[in-house]
Amino acid sequence: MSFWQLSFFLMLPVMIFAGYAQQKIRRTYAQYSQVPAKRGLNGEMIARQLLQDNGITDVTIESTRGKLTDHYDPRNRTLRLSQGVSQGQSIAAIGVAAHEIGHAVQHNQKDWLLTFRNRFAPVVQIGSSMAIPLVLVGYFIGFVGLAKIGVFLFGLVVFFQLITVPVEKDASRKALIMLRDGGYLDETELFGAKRVLDAAALTYIASLIVAIAQLLRLLALTRDD
Numbered sequence: 001m002s003f004w005q006l007s008f009f010l011m012l013p014v015m016i017f018a019g020y021a022q023q024k025i026r027r028t029y030a031q032y033s034q035v036p037a038k039r040g041l042n043g044e045m046i047a048r049q050l051l052q053d054n055g056i057t058d059v060t061i062e063s064t065r066g067k068l069t070d071h072y073d074p075r076n077r078t079l080r081l082s083q084g085v086s087q088g089q090s091i092a093a094i095g096v097a098a099h100e101i102g103h104a105v106q107h108n109q110k111d112w113l114l115t116f117r118n119r120f121a122p123v124v125q126i127g128s129s130m131a132i133p134l135v136l137v138g139y140f141i142g143f144v145g146l147a148k149i150g151v152f153l154f155g156l157v158v159f160f161q162l163i164t165v166p167v168e169k170d171a172s173r174k175a176l177i178m179l180r181d182g183g184y185l186d187e188t189e190l191f192g193a194k195r196v197l198d199a200a201a202l203t204y205i206a207s208l209i210v211a212i213a214q215l216l217r218l219l220a221l222t223r224d225d
Contacts (some may be wrong), residue, residue: 014213021199021206028199029068032092032192033084039184043085043097050101050178059104061086070096072103074118079104091185095193098179099200102171105178111170117163124160127153135218147222151215158215161208168204172197 041049044061051059064070064080072079079100085093106114131154138147176194179185185193 011213011217014210018206018210021202025068025196025199025203028196029092029096032095032196033088033090035091035189035192036089037091037094037185037189040089041094041184042087042089043081043093044087046094046179046184047079047081047097047101049184050098050182051104053178053182054101054105054108056104056108068096070100072100072107074103074107074114077104077107091189091192092196094179094185095175095196096200098175098184098193099171099197101178102174103167105174106167106171111167113163113170114167117160117167120156120160120163124157127156131157131218135222139221144222151218151222154211154215154218158208158211161204161211165201165204165208169201172201 047061051057058077059072060076060078062078062080063086064082066082067084069082070080070085081097081100085096088094103114131150134150134153135147136150138144138150172194175197176190179193180190
């Protein structure tokens with residue numbers, strides 16, 4: 001049995017782990033969405049206060065559709081919060097809002113890893129859309145060189161996910177420090193916020209592991225006989 005054939009079985013535990021990570025963030029977020037924070041502030045209020053605490057005045061806060069679609073856009077310095085986070089007064093909402101402010105703080109501090117990731121993102125977008133088609137076309141027409149270009153492009157996607165993990169974990173670390181130092185959450189509430197953010201971080205780790213496994217499969221498919 002070739003490694004390519006064997007890899008179908010090896011991917012099974014990887015996909016199980018990825019599914020576990022997705023379920024964990026859903027369960028943890030749902031759990032702490034039912035726990036109101038004692039100060040009674042919603043996610044948007046916390047976000048605005050944390051921006052003020054850090055002396056950041058050029059970030060705009062907007063609403064976005066969906067659940068857990070919250071993100072900070074460094075291109076136009078815009079923080080987009082889902083309605084559940086923006087209007088939510090729960091520990092989960094506050095933790096997620098603070099995490100996104102953590103990215104704004106990284107941007108304001110010119111964090112080198114965030115800056116590198118942001119500049120690298122357009123290349124990754126091209127690579128993610130072209131990688132698999134190039135590998136498949138190259139493989140089926142027998143053009144190994146074309147397939148290897150696709151593998152290289154997918155490797156860039158893996159590298160992007162690799163540097164995303166520490167960026168996200170640092171944003172969560174900053175979020176918990178800001179919430180603690182500002183007195184927005186007490187120690188018990190901080191424990192809940194940390195659980196939510198740790199569960200979110202696990203999804204990034206799972207995505208990285210899945211991408212690495214897929215890269216190994218593509219390498220096996222395109223290796224010279």
